Amino acid sequence: MFEDLRGFIDYLQDQDEVIRVNAEISPRYEIAAAIKLIAEQNGSVALFNKISGHQGRVVGNLLGAKKRLAMAMGVNEGALSETYLHRRVNPISPSLVESGPVKENILSQNLDILKMIPVLTHHEKDADPYFTTGIIIAKDPETGIRGMGIHRVQVKGPRKVGIFLNSPPLATFLEKSEKQGKPLEIAILLGVDPVCFFSSVIWAPEGIDKLGIAGGLSGSSVSLVRCESIDLEVPARAEFVLEGKVLPNKREPEGPFGESSGYYFTFNNPVAEIQLIMHRNNPVYHALMPFAGEEDVLIDFSWQMENKNLLLSTVPGLKDISLKNMGLITVAQIDKREESDGIRIIEQLFACGVPNKLIITVDEDVDIYNDKDLWWAIATRFQPDQDMIVKSDIPGLGIDPSTRQKESTASGANVLITLTSKVGMDATKPLNNLDKFEKINITPEIRKRVEAILNQTGQRL
Ligand SMILES: Cc1cc2nc3c(=O)[nH]c(=O)nc-3n(C[C@H](O)[C@H](O)[C@H](O)COP(=O)(O)O)c2cc1C
Known part of the structure; x- marks a missing residue:
């Protein structure tokens, strides 16, 4: 090439x-x-x-x-x-x-x-x-x-x-x-x-x-x-x-x-x-x-590609992942079948080796590559006292200044140990109240018709 x-x-x-x-x-x-x-x-x-x-x-x-x-x-x-x-x-x-x-x-x-x-x-x-x-x-x-x-x-x-x-x-x-x-x-x-x-x-x-x-x-x-x-x-x-x-x-x-x-x-x-x-x-x-x-291409995209297939095949219910900020933030789109799925998948992702510090689970009607959609899900589908977990003392990213770091010679060599805590936010809809959380919508037919009308007026969409 x-x-x-x-x-x-x-x-x-x-x-x-x-x-x-x-x-x-x-x-x-x-x-x-x-x-x-x-x-x-x-x-x-x-x-x-x-x-x-x-x-x-x-x-x-x-x-x-x-x-x-x-x-x-x-x-x-x-x-x-x-x-x-x-x-x-x-x-x-x-x-x-x-x-x-x-x-x-x-x-x-x-x-x-x-x-x-x-x-x-x-x-x-x-x-x-x-x-x-x-x-x-x-x-x-x-x-x-x-x-x-x-x-x-x-x-x-x-x-x-x-x-x-x-x-x-x-x-x-x-x-x-x-x-x-x-x-x-x-x-x-x-x-x-x-x-x-x-x-x-x-x-x-x-x-x-x-x-x-x-x-x-x-x-x-x-x-x-x-x-x-x-x-x-x-x-x-x-x-x-x-x-x-x-x-x-x-x-x-x-x-x-x-x-x-x-x-x-x-x-x-x-x-x-x-x-x-x-x-x-x-x-x-x-x-x-x-x-x-x-780094968004070098780190987030490559790590996302490397981990996606493995995670999708080993974490039941996981549909897609998007990594941001050197993998420190992971957004996971899931097919929620059980009420506990949002948190279960967060716990499985905590253990996957990516230095993710914040994991957010969302439903399939949320575009995980669109920050506006993501913030909307967090703002409207997440209750901190019920939908959040925190874990401590997990290996973290060396260039995250909020981590705890120390040098260790335990293995005989001089190694930098970095520890972080992690938070998971379940921003999925509660299964017992799906009607209340239905996302408002414009039908595809109307959208297509209106696009054609606007295009006639010279507006490029
Ligand atoms: C722009 C950039 C700078 C990097 N700088 C360092 C660095 O200074 N030290 C380090 O140990 N790793 C650094 N890394 C990460 C390593 O290059 C490493 O290859 C990466 O974590 C994944 O590869 P691995 O699975 O073989 O470790 C950097 C990565 C990128 C994209």
């Missing part, structure tokens, strides 16, 4: 999806602010052609709209979910090739990340420039199986970075390498093809190769080349690859960094040393502005 990031950008420009900024602009705060403004005002991709102090271009808000993920997969937005579910179960393994454009420049002497890459500084109190689209690839030190995910990376020095390695599988790999007292070899990818980028954050069980998922979703195998200084393979057409090692049993403050949740976080996090950088000629730096909407 699209072999690389720059090919997708060319296509998006042809589709009029891109706002081009040709005036000189700084990677320090300015590009990030521009991405946010453009994302908020019209949702376009932002392409910066003249970067202060750097060659090459910067692109942002690439997957800030679901329709662009659909374009990346070669389908209409309406067919995105169905196509995703179909292709997701048909992975295509990556293939190893001799060489590729990522090796056009290979540098290991006098490295200085910030001189070589226009890394953005995003928010006012961020400690340093950060990679926000950095896909970290590593291998399980025990099995050799590859894993990957996006992790925030603080550029702390010419070759030194701090990484928030909290989610599996990378967090588990580090735990295992630390038990062996060895460094963990990593490659940091910046600027890969859009489906590969999206696939890196899919909620996949450990041991599943996300590059295979990417191949399946795009319909063609991802070409990989061997790294130069470590035992890893990386996409041959990536814009940049940084090769390095996470140092064992070393932790340093990393942050503050303005996160996807809208808050600054500082953690005690691992440190890595970069020993080699490869990049294409005239590289494009892929940026992501946290808390500007792109």
Whole structure:
């Protein structure tokens, strides 16, 4: 489909999806602010052609709209979910090739990340420039199986970075390498093809190769080349690859960094040393502005897709789910047969592994993708003293500031434990009083007739 990031950008420009900024602009705060403004005002991709102090271009808000993920997969937005579910179960393994454009420049002497890459500084109190689209690839030190995910990376020095390695599988790999007292070899990818980028954050069980998922979703195998200084393979057409090692049993403050949740976080996090950088000629730096909407596609949509089928087949009465705010809010549409179904389904969803903190169950006459409908159901079908449950001490999301967090060394490695409480709201109709809760309606026939009348008067509906 699209072999690389720059090919997708060319296509998006042809589709009029891109706002081009040709005036000189700084990677320090300015590009990030521009991405946010453009994302908020019209949702376009932002392409910066003249970067202060750097060659090459910067692109942002690439997957800030679901329709662009659909374009990346070669389908209409309406067919995105169905196509995703179909292709997701048909992975295509990556293939190893001799060489590729990522090796056009290979540098290991006098490295200085910030001189070589226009890394953005995003928010006012961020400690340093950060990679926000950095896909970290590593291998399980025990099995050799590859894993990957996006992790925030603080550029702390010419070759030194701090990484928030909290989610599996990378967090588990580090735990295992630390038990062996060895460094963990990593490659940091910046600027890969859009489906590969999206696939890196899919909620996949450990041991599943996300590059295979990417191949399946795009319909063609991802070409990989061997790294130069470590035992890893990386996409041959990536814009940049940084090769390095996470140092064992070393932790340093990393942050503050303005996160996807809208808050600054500082953690005690691992440190890595970069020993080699490869990049294409005239590289494009892929940026992501946290808390500007792109996470709705990357996190909410992908997690929703990954969990939906399993939950629908294992939770009786569940019809559909919609995830919001990084999965912290889940709306569940149910086919209510018993009075207790609303709360029963909430309890089952609490235990499903998504860091959902608020779950709302609604009936089938509520459109769970329409916030107005959802608020209407809560306002009129929910009584707090009867329809609410609260649970405590459940694992939560590390970047939710309202959680309780502590560092633990119980497993032999340094792990961040996050605990939250959860609330469930049953906003379904009581079965013994359905008439009173009938939603007012306009018949489809009248609606169709009136649409035709309005269209005659020149009103486009
Ligand atoms: C924009 C973005 C930023 C992320 N940053 C981090 C991070 O800094 N640290 C982390 O551990 N996980 C981070 N994640 C989540 C991981 O990338 C992870 O891949 C994801 O939770 C699901 O994959 P998994 O099932 O393999 O864990 C981020 C995800 C996204 C979409």
